[in-house]
Amino acid sequence: MKSAVVLLPGLNRDRDMIAALTKxxxxxxxxxxxTDTEIPDVDLIVIPGGFSYGDYLRCGAxxxxxxxxxxxxxxxxxxxLVMGVCNGxxxxxxxxLLPGALMRNTSLKFVCREVKLEVANANTAFTxxxxxxxxxxxPVAHHDGNYFADAETLARLEGEGQVAFRYAxxxxxxxSINNIAGIVSEKGNVLGMMPHPENLIEAAHGGTDGRGLxxxxxxxxx
Amino acid sequence: MIRNDFxxxxxxxxxxxxxxxxxxRILDLxxxxxxxxxxxxxxxxxxxxxxxxxxxxxxxxxxxxxxxVIQGPGENAGVVDIGDGQTVVFKMESHNHxxxxxxxxxxxxxxxxxxxxxxxxxARPVAAMNALRFGAPDHPKTRxxxxxxxxxxxxxxxxxxxxxxxxxxxFDERYNGNILVNAFAAGLADxxxxxxxxxxxxxxxxxxxxxKTGRDGVGGATMASAExxxxxxxxxxxxxxxxxxxxxxxxxxxxxxxxxGAVIAIQDMGAAGLTCSAVEMGAKGDLGIRLDLDTVPxxxxxxxxxxxxxxxxxxxxxxxxRPEKEAEAEAIxxxxxxxxxxxxxxxxxxxxxxxxxxxxxxxxxxxxxGDEAPEYDRPWVEPVAPAALASDTIPAGxxxxxxxxxxxxxNLSSRRWVWEQYxxxxxxxxxxxxxxxxxxIRVEGHEKKxxxxxxxxxxxxxxxxxxxxxxxxxxxxxxxxxxxxxxPLAATDNxxxxxxxxxxxxxxxxxxxxxxxxxxxxLDFPIVSGNVSLYNETLxxxxxxxxxxxxxxxxxxxxxMGRVAFAAENEEILLIGAPAExxxxxxxxxxxxxxxxxxxxxxxxxxxxxERRTGDFVRELISKGIATSAHDLSDGGLAVAIAEMxxxxxxxxxxxxxxxxxxxxxxxxxxxxxxxxxxxxxxAEGLAAEGVSxxxxxxxxxxxxxxxSVHAIPVAELKAAHEGWFPRFMCN
Numbered sequence: 001m002k003s004a005v006v007l008l009p010g011l012n013r014d015r016d017m018i019a020a021l022t023k024x025x026x027x028x029x030x031x032x033x034x035t036d037t038e039i040p041d042v043d044l045i046v047i048p049g050g051f052s053y054g055d056y057l058r059c060g061a062x063x064x065x066x067x068x069x070x071x072x073x074x075x076x077x078x079x080x081l082v083m084g085v086c087n088g089x090x091x092x093x094x095x096x097l098l099p100g101a102l103m104r105n106t107s108l109k110f111v112c113r114e115v116k117l118e119v120a121n122a123n124t125a126f127t128x129x130x131x132x133x134x135x136x137x138x139p140v141a142h143h144d145g146n147y148f149a150d151a152e153t154l155a156r157l158e159g160e161g162q163v164a165f166r167y168a169x170x171x172x173x174x175x176s177i178n179n180i181a182g183i184v185s186e187k188g189n190v191l192g193m194m195p196h197p198e199n200l201i202e203a204a205h206g207g208t209d210g211r212g213l214x215x216x217x218x219x220x221x222x
Numbered sequence: 223m224i225r226n227d228f229x230x231x232x233x234x235x236x237x238x239x240x241x242x243x244x245x246x247r248i249l250d251l252x253x254x255x256x257x258x259x260x261x262x263x264x265x266x267x268x269x270x271x272x273x274x275x276x277x278x279x280x281x282x283x284x285x286x287x288x289x290x291v292i293q294g295p296g297e298n299a300g301v302v303d304i305g306d307g308q309t310v311v312f313k314m315e316s317h318n319h320x321x322x323x324x325x326x327x328x329x330x331x332x333x334x335x336x337x338x339x340x341x342x343x344x345a346r347p348v349a350a351m352n353a354l355r356f357g358a359p360d361h362p363k364t365r366x367x368x369x370x371x372x373x374x375x376x377x378x379x380x381x382x383x384x385x386x387x388x389x390x391x392x393f394d395e396r397y398n399g400n401i402l403v404n405a406f407a408a409g410l411a412d413x414x415x416x417x418x419x420x421x422x423x424x425x426x427x428x429x430x431x432x433x434k435t436g437r438d439g440v441g442g443a444t445m446a447s448a449e450x451x452x453x454x455x456x457x458x459x460x461x462x463x464x465x466x467x468x469x470x471x472x473x474x475x476x477x478x479x480x481x482x483g484a485v486i487a488i489q490d491m492g493a494a495g496l497t498c499s500a501v502e503m504g505a506k507g508d509l510g511i512r513l514d515l516d517t518v519p520x521x522x523x524x525x526x527x528x529x530x531x532x533x534x535x536x537x538x539x540x541x542x543x544r545p546e547k548e549a550e551a552e553a554i555x556x557x558x559x560x561x562x563x564x565x566x567x568x569x570x571x572x573x574x575x576x577x578x579x580x581x582x583x584x585x586x587x588x589x590x591x592g593d594e595a596p597e598y599d600r601p602w603v604e605p606v607a608p609a610a611l612a613s614d615t616i617p618a619g620x621x622x623x624x625x626x627x628x629x630x631x632x633n634l635s636s637r638r639w640v641w642e643q644y645x646x647x648x649x650x651x652x653x654x655x656x657x658x659x660x661x662x663i664r665v666e667g668h669e670k671k672x673x674x675x676x677x678x679x680x681x682x683x684x685x686x687x688x689x690x691x692x693x694x695x696x697x698x699x700x701x702x703x704x705x706x707x708x709x710p711l712a713a714t715d716n717x718x719x720x721x722x723x724x725x726x727x728x729x730x731x732x733x734x735x736x737x738x739x740x741x742x743x744x745l746d747f748p749i750v751s752g753n754v755s756l757y758n759e760t761l762x763x764x765x766x767x768x769x770x771x772x773x774x775x776x777x778x779x780x781x782x783m784g785r786v787a788f789a790a791e792n793e794e795i796l797l798i799g800a801p802a803e804x805x806x807x808x809x810x811x812x813x814x815x816x817x818x819x820x821x822x823x824x825x826x827x828x829x830x831x832x833e834r835r836t837g838d839f840v841r842e843l844i845s846k847g848i849a850t851s852a853h854d855l856s857d858g859g860l861a862v863a864i865a866e867m868x869x870x871x872x873x874x875x876x877x878x879x880x881x882x883x884x885x886x887x888x889x890x891x892x893x894x895x896x897x898x899x900x901x902x903x904x905x906a907e908g909l910a911a912e913g914v915s916x917x918x919x920x921x922x923x924x925x926x927x928x929x930x931s932v933h934a935i936p937v938a939e940l941k942a943a944h945e946g947w948f949p950r951f952m953c954n
Binding site for chain 2: 020
């Protein structure tokens, strides 16, 4: 399967993401720049983490209004898989491709540590390589990862199985409501998550729990 | 028209930090009274921070070369060969004064400045460290400063995208009025793609790149060369404001521009901004520089020439470009949303000429501005060693209680509260993160190679004996790299001292440098870059001498790396390089200081020959895969080191009763050159090395730590103590 990584000024986990896609998918993803108005035919579009536009104004707010995001929205509407990690998740929320908001961590501090994730729905295009309820190790590194949605939205997310990942075993690092770490869109083809699976895919990372996500999205049998 | 004709009064000269004899030197040099702008330029170039006028004589004595060294001190950063045509580029630099005045921005721009030094050389930054020293925990400003500095370091480094892999945090009342923020950065570059600041060619465009120039930081370098007094808050406008987003864009744009072949010379605008960068590029290349300030991108109106020349606005670069590549270069910078302006030209007249609104506001000899800075052989007195510790005054404490207290003390407790605010994982190459002996990163694009980083100094030792303390800082850094399995390659020094105009402070500087030099020579560990921060004094009270050493080592195969955590149960524990009693030296130890409030005795002596023999032996045990874990012994001695290995693994250990009159000295003594290593059962047989003591002192296993005859402590209890202090102190 072919993938593309969206590049915006200030993103900084783009190289990590490109490395993960390359190592697991067997070929390097294409890259698209913020001003590109078209995205080539790919099966997976990834918006990596970082601090697009310095997170000034509001995380992801400026990036969400760049031309490339219109192209991403068009692809998402056609059912192409779109995945946003960390700042990518924030951008997808700001672009209206996913519901809810990410607020400042309750600690009011940046946090970088390993947490435990529960696979809350193993029946999505991004999680099918995992077992339902499987507990994963995964690093987080963010300042604004405190997920929030109003009661109605939350009920819908929970009711429709749109919560893909939850912080488990008391490791919620940011105060997210219902321990939500990652959600998918109504149609299931857009995923946003705060943790960084791309930083836990090989022996050098001390574990490979993040691989399942890429194997799922890239259609690779584990 | 903005005035440039202020009368140059003695008061004005003094307020620029220039002494009457220094001003006379200016008059002699140019044969007339300087203009206001020129006075500012001289003050910027001749302050301590930029000219090293007090330390130069002594810095020259440091070893700076070796077969591995590609570039020593004098450029933006040092460059060291790591094989396969690759190099590591690194430097450490202080941002002490600004961080005390405005902790968040001071620390943030310190990180920004050191990252810029590294990528100016053409290297992509891959690792950062921070050595932080604060006042006493109960001082009313300390928590505010810790909170601000840590979030500033994180705020800049995390956004820029470099993993923070190590560092130090220390507390002592001697830093109450002057905290230390020493920032280290390292980058990777190909050996044939290093960029330098030396301009070449006459009539070539001098290009300004990056962020716009504002009034922030005007006079910052002069401020950093002065003591503090009660008026310190008034200096806030001299602190710069950082923009990590622009820096990240600048990094990508610079690397892209360098790859295009357009760059002849490049210099970042750090201390003294446009002045220092332009003079340096010209002076190094034996060229004059002519600047036209009307073309400088500014973000404020009506800026004077004086302000533009002295602004320390961040995220700016100066380059000399190949004229035929100008359009290509400009397109790259526009793509990243950065300013690009031709602000000058190289000339053959060796003059530094500055024009503003059609008027020549400065015309100075460029070589002399840099090279003819005053240089002082300041008077110094030999430091007086404190009295040796009388053995009958050493309190015999309970070993277990003392260990728990040490682990829960301000200076030995876990720094997790700090480093969890730093991104330690970004780039996906972090093999060992803060909390280890050294931070280790994999060299991208290489199967096995890794780099280790460590930052070290024990200011208490340095205060007691600057010479031994200087030696010890180098040895400790070398030891930490060794314990990670790395071959130490080279180091950077960040020398933080008080007012050098006081002979006893100058004596500390002189003797610390002597110690550093001797250790670097003995360990083949040259100094390739560095920074001197003097005048760390408030109301005449100086900091402890603090020569921070940042070292870099190479691990040939990271599959065989030294790790602090015990690898398995039922393994043998070896103590290497120690006396028969395990430990003997309690002078200036953490035990005396943290438990009994006594800063007494002699600093421990470092036997450099033994240091090297022992370290080389331990490194071999690691690289041959014999050692399953390794850790050096430092503050808190054997007990703390073994506890750290247990806590990192969750595995307990049983240690033999030492053959000694003083269990306190055995377990908490800080004798130098010692390591703990574990090996599989039986693997220790036949291990030997000439002149290296190897003692079998216990076994791993269980869930408790038992030190000699005293009762066992659950590892979980050790961990709770170790993790307790910092969050408690910071109230969360």
